[in-house]
Structure formats: structure tokens, C-alpha cells
Amino acid sequence: MKLPEHGANPHRLYEQAGHKQPSEVIDFSENVHPFGPPVFLKDRWGDFFGLISSYPDPQAEPFRSAAAEYHGVEKEQVAAGNGAAEIFTWLAKRYRGKRVVLVEPAFSEYRSTLESQGIHILEINLKPEHAWQLQLEDVKKQVANCDALYICNPHNPTGRLLDLTEIEEIATLCKGKCELVIDEAFIDFIGEHASFIPLLKRYPHVIVVRSMTKMYALAGLRLGYVVSGSSIIQELTGAAAHWNVNGLAAAAGARCFPEEAYRAQVIGTAASERTKMEAYLEAMGCPFVPSAANFLCFQLPDPERSEQFFRAMLEAGIVLRHTYSFKGMDGEWFRIGIKNASAMERLRKEMHRWFQDN
Ligand SMILES: Cc1ncc(COP(=O)(O)O)c(C=O)c1O
Known part of the structure; x- marks a missing residue:
């Protein structure tokens, strides 16, 4: 079929x-949840409508600063994308001519963006006999051979969560060998205590990708972001389109963070x-x-x-x-x-x- x-x-x-x-x-x-976006978006729609006729901020403000504040990082460590999906296109350009390891089964955009840049893809295959849990042994074998490892946490499609101790072990294995990209598109469904972002200071080779579309039901508006060291962020966004994030998404996204x-x-x-x-x-x-x-x-x-x-x-x-x-x-x-x-x-x-x- x-x-x-x-x-x-x-x-x-x-x-x-x-x-x-x-x-x-x-x-x-x-996987978008059924409760709709936060109510302020409908209640204040008139304010957002007013943004349509102007060009948005090229750095996606006020969203970028709001995301940095929410995570307690510098705004230079954050870049916003037209959904997390756009950030995977930047990452694929970063790894052009290199070798990237994917954990399969996986979100299909990793492979399609990497293939579009002719990147050599290696695989770690999750297995039902291990209850689809990532095996550290498999990670050890592959990190020696690659320039980047992509991990999705919690994993799509299985929903399995690696706790911070496990992710730190993986980040340590990658140190000095390859970059670690952690896709935290669904981490909001657990909470910030499960996110790797507070640990980034100790692991400058780690790049965390986040999505606003899942938790806040903004899939049609398109908004995501990436957090890492400021030099990686600068390199990643080098080829991004000017005004890549629309003004409605930047304004609405900034307002979402206080919605506890x-x-x-x-x-x-x-x-x-x-x-x-x-x-x-x-x-x-x-x-x-x-x-x-x-x-x-x-x-x-x-x-x-x-x-x-x-x-x-x-x-x-x-x-x-x-x-x-x-x-x-x-x-x-x-x-x-x-x-x-x-x-x-x-x-x-x-x-x-x-x-x-x-
Ligand atoms: C694991 C994963 N990462 C990233 C994305 C892309 O999210 P966004 O809507 O922010 O582009 C998706 C979308 O389904 C996803 O499943």
C-alpha cells in the first residue's frame, strides 16, 4: 500500500x-492535541490581525527573547524557525558532505532533509524485543563513525522517553566525536524538568530543537526554535531566509510561554x-x-x-x-x-x- x-x-x-x-x-x-490554542489567541485576535500588513522582525522578535527568557538562556543561543521542520533543513545544510546517524523508526523529515543534501545516513534500529528502547551499546558503536547523531525525546513514533541521566550518557559518548541533535518537539507533554536545555552549558556540542506547534496547537501558524551555543546558532541561521517567521507566529508564540x-x-x-x-x-x-x-x-x-x-x-x-x-x-x-x-x-x-x- x-x-x-x-x-x-x-x-x-x-x-x-x-x-x-x-x-x-x-x-x-x-499528534496535535484537541484542545485548541490558548484562549488568548482568539480573544486578542484583533491585535494580531493588525500585524499582517507589516514585515515581521527578521530575528522573530518578540518570540526569540521570550523563548530565551523562558529557558534562562541568552537570546543569542536561540533561533526561531517556520516550525521545527525548517530547523531540520538548516541542520541538513550544516551536515552536508558528512555522516549522520538516525534512530529508526523516526520522524520522516530527518531523512528527507538529509537526503536532499546528499548526506550519508547511518542507522540505529530500535527493536520490539527491547520494547523499542534505545540501547546504549548501539549508540557507542555508531558515534565513532559519524559527525552528528539525531535523537528524538520523547521519541516519535514510540513515545518512549529517555531520562536526563540516559541523555547525558549519550551526550558524553558524543563529546569530542560528533554533535548531538535532540529533537524535543514533544517534551512539553512531560514538562521542562525533562528537557536537556539547562544542561547545554556543560555540553556545547548539543543542539536542542523545539516545536511550538504540538503543545500550543499552532500547527497552521508554524513556529519552532533551536537552542545551542551562540556560535552554532549563528552558523545554523546563516542561510535562513530573511523574515522566515511570520509576525503573527512571533507575537502569538511569545505570549504562549506564560500559559502555565x-x-x-x-x-x-x-x-x-x-x-x-x-x-x-x-x-x-x-x-x-x-x-x-x-x-x-x-x-x-x-x-x-x-x-x-x-x-x-x-x-x-x-x-x-x-x-x-x-x-x-x-x-x-x-x-x-x-x-x-x-x-x-x-x-x-x-x-x-x-x-x-x-
Ligand atoms: C518528532 C517531530 N519533530 C518535529 C516535528 C515538526 O514540528 P513543527 O510543526 O514544529 O514543524 C514533528 C511534526 O510532526 C515531529 O513529529
Whole structure:
């Protein structure tokens, strides 16, 4: 089956899978949470509208300074991008002509941006027999051969979290050998205590990439940032387009950092819905990967029936994230973004119906 490489945009999936799209669809294939952006964005929309006719600040202010303040770093250590996705295009240029290690299965943009620069890609393959946990032994073997190692924490697609001790061990292994890129696009679902950013002072070869689109539901606005030593940041942004971050994103993004109650609500709901879903999967005998993020990977008790199940869910208006494009998962696992209680209930109902009929 040739299906889209990304979640979201379900009409494309229905078209490529050859199914008619039902009038109502719940899209579990994307990882944006269902609570919408912080309310100030709607309430103060008029203020933001006023920014449209002017050119934005070329350094993405006021966002850049707000991000630096939030993390307690210098603003020279921060650069903002048109989503974290843009930052991966800068990184690929940085490693042109070099060797980069990816931990597979992985977010597909790492590979596509690196391949577009003709970079030699090496792999560490996560395995179900290790519960998809990254093995330090594998890291040790690969860091000697490369210029950069990309790690996603918590990992997409599995949701597995490496704690700070584990990441520090990896950062130490990389020291003097290669740069370590940590994609923390989903770390907000755990909290800042899990982020590597406060440790950057001790590890100048580490680059942390963050996204504003996941926690604050700003996927359409596009905003991400990168934090590292100021010289790396300067080198990275050398080829960035002028005005790469639009004025609405820079203004709205800056206002998001004080939204502590919003973050707590999103984290709490995602965690409790994830726990309910894990209990259901357990009861149905479906293996799943313990996740710290707002998504969850599971398998059917009989993975050979995965395609039939996936298509039945599509017909019922339930869009799961297929894993044909995730190396090692090969369509035999599914990833679901955690949605609100009623959507999750509907998912369990449709799954239950399928289990009863099959
Ligand atoms: C692991 C990971 N990193 C980065 C991104 C890109 O995020 P953004 O929307 O900020 O470009 C995604 C988007 O799905 C992702 O899954």
C-alpha cells in the first residue's frame, strides 16, 4: 500500500487508500492535541490581525527573547524557525558532505532533509524485543563513525522517553566525536524538568530543537526554535531566509510561554486519556509501547490482520497513523494521537466492534 508519509490531511489518505471519506472523520493520525490554542489567541485576535500588513522582525522578535527568557538562556543561543521542520533543513545544510546517524523508526523529515543534501545516513534500529528502547551499546558503536547523531525525546513514533541521566550518557559518548541533535518537539507533554536545555552549558556540542506547534496547537501558524551555543546558532541561521517567521507566529508564540495553567491542563488530560487507552489495549491483548507523550503505538494481537483493521477503521471514520513508512514497524503497528475523552471513547467503540466481528 502506498500511503502518505505524514499523519494529518486525512482526505489524502482516503484518496490514496482508495476509500470514500465518510462525512465525519476523527483523525488520530496527527499528534496535535484537541484542545485548541490558548484562549488568548482568539480573544486578542484583533491585535494580531493588525500585524499582517507589516514585515515581521527578521530575528522573530518578540518570540526569540521570550523563548530565551523562558529557558534562562541568552537570546543569542536561540533561533526561531517556520516550525521545527525548517530547523531540520538548516541542520541538513550544516551536515552536508558528512555522516549522520538516525534512530529508526523516526520522524520522516530527518531523512528527507538529509537526503536532499546528499548526506550519508547511518542507522540505529530500535527493536520490539527491547520494547523499542534505545540501547546504549548501539549508540557507542555508531558515534565513532559519524559527525552528528539525531535523537528524538520523547521519541516519535514510540513515545518512549529517555531520562536526563540516559541523555547525558549519550551526550558524553558524543563529546569530542560528533554533535548531538535532540529533537524535543514533544517534551512539553512531560514538562521542562525533562528537557536537556539547562544542561547545554556543560555540553556545547548539543543542539536542542523545539516545536511550538504540538503543545500550543499552532500547527497552521508554524513556529519552532533551536537552542545551542551562540556560535552554532549563528552558523545554523546563516542561510535562513530573511523574515522566515511570520509576525503573527512571533507575537502569538511569545505570549504562549506564560500559559502555565493551559500547559498543565493539556498534560493532565493527555496523560489520563493515554492511561485509559493503555488499559483498554491491555484488556484486548494488544501490545503497546509505554509512552510519555500525547500519542501511543500499539499492535493487534494478530498483526497479520493489520491492513484489514486499518481499512475497517477508515470506513468507520477513524483515521489511524499507519506505520508502513516507519522502519521496523512496517505497517504492523499503529500510532494514535491522544484526543479528547469522547473521541477516545469512539475509537474504543469502533475497535471493540471490529474485535467482536473478527
Ligand atoms: C518528532 C517531530 N519533530 C518535529 C516535528 C515538526 O514540528 P513543527 O510543526 O514544529 O514543524 C514533528 C511534526 O510532526 C515531529 O513529529
